[in-house]
Every structure is written in C-alpha cells, then in structure tokens.
Amino acid sequence: MRSFDPVSLRLFVAVCEEGNIAAAAQREAIVPSAISKRLAQMESEAGVRLFERGRRGVTVTAAGEALWRYARESLQMLDRIKSELGAFAQGVQGQVRVFGSKSALAQFLPNDIGRFAKIYRDVRVSMEEREIWEVVRGVEEGRADIGVCWDAVDFRDLTVFPYHRDHLAVVVPEGHPLANRDAVAFIETLDYEHVDILARSILQQRQRSAAGAAGKQLIHRIQVSTVDAAYRIVAAGLAVAIVPGEEARAVQQALGLTVVPLTDSWACRQFVISIRNRGLSLPASLLVEKLRVAAAAGNTD
Incomplete structure (x- = not known):
C-alpha cells in the first residue's frame, strides 16, 4: 500500500x-x-x-x-534498523538506548552500566533521564531498548525484572529536633515545613496521600526543581526534604546534613528493568542480564 x-x-x-x-x-x-x-x-x-x-x-x-x-x-523495527546500521557505520558493534528515572541515574544505574561498558567495549550505551511515565512510554514506543525506574506506575504489556531497591529518608540540618533519631515515621515530619521537589511528582503524590490518611497536611515552604537544590535549602535550615537515603548520604557530610530513614512501608522502593516482549537486540539482552546480576549481587556502590 x-x-x-x-x-x-x-x-x-x-x-x-x-x-x-x-x-x-x-x-x-x-x-x-x-x-x-x-x-x-x-x-x-x-x-x-x-x-x-x-x-x-x-x-x-x-x-x-x-x-x-x-x-x-x-x-x-525501522528505528532499530536505522540505529544499528548507523552504529555499524561508525565502527561500533552495537548500541543500546536506556531511559532511566532521576533516582536510578543518581544512584546505581551509572555504575552498573560502567561495569558492562568495561566488558563490552564495542557496545555504545546511551543513558537519558526521563520522568517515570516517559520511561515506560519510551520503551513501549521503541525509543528506548531498556527502561529503569521505580515500579510505582503501570507497565502494561512490558516485561519487567526486579532491579535495585532504595529507602527514602528525611534530610534535616544538623541540630534539628529529628537529627538525633535513628528512624522516624513520615507523619512525624509533617510538623515541619518541607521542600517541594517538583521533578518527583509521583513521590509527592505518595506523601500527600500518607499525610491525608493521617489527617494532616503536607506543608511546602519552598519549591525547587532538583534534589541538589533541595539539599541546599535543607542545609540553610529552611525546611526538611524527603529523598532517597542512599543518595543523600553521599553529600551529607559536605553540606552538614543528617539523613534519617523513614519507617513507612512505602518508603522502601523497588526499581525494575523494563523491556518489550520481543525484538531485543543482542547487546541490549547482554546489558539486561548484567543489570540483573548486579542487582542480585547488591552492587550499589
């Protein structure tokens, strides 16, 4: 036709x-x-x-x-043909496109892909940061071979595999009333003003739901677009922030922050690897396998 x-x-x-x-x-x-x-x-x-x-x-x-x-x-299929032929034309033996959420890229995905790249030096891996829903849609539409994000969305017909977990925490400045606690429930943080991190909309929805269930209100004093900016706001003593604990511990000493884990069940997040049910190239299949092995071994360094 x-x-x-x-x-x-x-x-x-x-x-x-x-x-x-x-x-x-x-x-x-x-x-x-x-x-x-x-x-x-x-x-x-x-x-x-x-x-x-x-x-x-x-x-x-x-x-x-x-x-x-x-x-x-x-x-x-046409996009895949164009991509792989273009890679061969440049002398590269394969190309894999990965869409990852902000938390995945900020924590474990770069290190895991770095290990893969050292083994398969002729495979080019591109990583792009996307919102969670964009990760799923990108894989569905073939714009990404692999998606990595929190499992808080509907993956529809995609195949998913468990990846790493992280644990949310409240970040407070040194000397804050919560700073000497080993762990706190999210409801206890509602007595203090929070930083609203606009890029993490799904996480914010979870927090609002938890606050509503407790009959309290989540009060945002300042809105920022990045987690790094949120850390600066907390360090200045202006508010507290809910962020991945593993991510925050990397900067807590430099900024004078205290990271206190949340005890809520929803604070433990499962990340997954998502792919289409068919048509995965050999390089992409190899990367998926390496990511699954890294997750099983607990490689988050």
Whole structure:
C-alpha cells in the first residue's frame, strides 16, 4: 500500500495517541491539513474508516486499532534498523538506548552500566533521564531498548525484572529536633515545613496521600526543581526534604546534613528493568542480564 509509508504511519500513530489532529500536528511540527490529507489517502486505499471524526477530536475505529498496533511495531523495527546500521557505520558493534528515572541515574544505574561498558567495549550505551511515565512510554514506543525506574506506575504489556531497591529518608540540618533519631515515621515530619521537589511528582503524590490518611497536611515552604537544590535549602535550615537515603548520604557530610530513614512501608522502593516482549537486540539482552546480576549481587556502590 503506497500510502502506508513510514511518514504516514508515524503521523497516524501521533493522531491515535493524541486523539486530535491539531495536537498531533503540533507534536510532529506539520500543518493539520497535511495530516488530514494523508489519513484520507490511507482510508481510501485501505477501504475502511480508521477514525470517527467529532467536534472534540477523533476516535480510533476497530480497524484503526489494528493498524495502530502494526504501525507501532513497524516503526519500532525501522528505528532499530536505522540505529544499528548507523552504529555499524561508525565502527561500533552495537548500541543500546536506556531511559532511566532521576533516582536510578543518581544512584546505581551509572555504575552498573560502567561495569558492562568495561566488558563490552564495542557496545555504545546511551543513558537519558526521563520522568517515570516517559520511561515506560519510551520503551513501549521503541525509543528506548531498556527502561529503569521505580515500579510505582503501570507497565502494561512490558516485561519487567526486579532491579535495585532504595529507602527514602528525611534530610534535616544538623541540630534539628529529628537529627538525633535513628528512624522516624513520615507523619512525624509533617510538623515541619518541607521542600517541594517538583521533578518527583509521583513521590509527592505518595506523601500527600500518607499525610491525608493521617489527617494532616503536607506543608511546602519552598519549591525547587532538583534534589541538589533541595539539599541546599535543607542545609540553610529552611525546611526538611524527603529523598532517597542512599543518595543523600553521599553529600551529607559536605553540606552538614543528617539523613534519617523513614519507617513507612512505602518508603522502601523497588526499581525494575523494563523491556518489550520481543525484538531485543543482542547487546541490549547482554546489558539486561548484567543489570540483573548486579542487582542480585547488591552492587550499589
């Protein structure tokens, strides 16, 4: 089918995901009329309606759902071909794309991938930081071979393997009333103003839920966009912050902080490795295996 070229399929997938031609056009940097023309050509050639048009957008038909599935698989394969051929052209024997959440990249993922890179020197590994939902979507869409993040989201049809765990803690300045405690419950931190770390939205949702269940309110005094900024705010004595304890201990001495583990069950986070159910390249398969071995051995240094 001539109309079902890669560009048309990519635009078709964008419309399916956005549910709106105008939104898809903005996402793909193309005028809406061009997308509408391509969709009309695809429907004409296929002989079936792929969308039901409405005032508020489009709804994918049963035929459209079938094409959506095959289109995504085809585009993933084309992206993989382009990526791997480009790597060979540069004399590299393989390439693996990894999307990781902020906590995974700040703690254990770089060291584990570093060990892999020393063994497989002809494999290029790219790591990109993404929000948790972007990690899952990136793997689903084939933009990443491997995803590593907290298991607090729905992984849908992806295959997941246990990775490292971390434990959340409250970070306070030296001399703070909680600084001499071996551990505290999250509810005990609600008597103090917190730093709102905007980039960690899912973690913030968990905290608000826990505060609501206890009949208390989580009070944010200052909003920051990075964990490093949060540490500085805490060091200045302006607020406390909930962060991964392992991550905070790396800077506590330099900044004069005290890291106190939380006793709540939700404070222990399980990270996972996510992949698609098929089509994993040999280099990616080798990296997944090394990450699983590192996790089993407790390699978090």
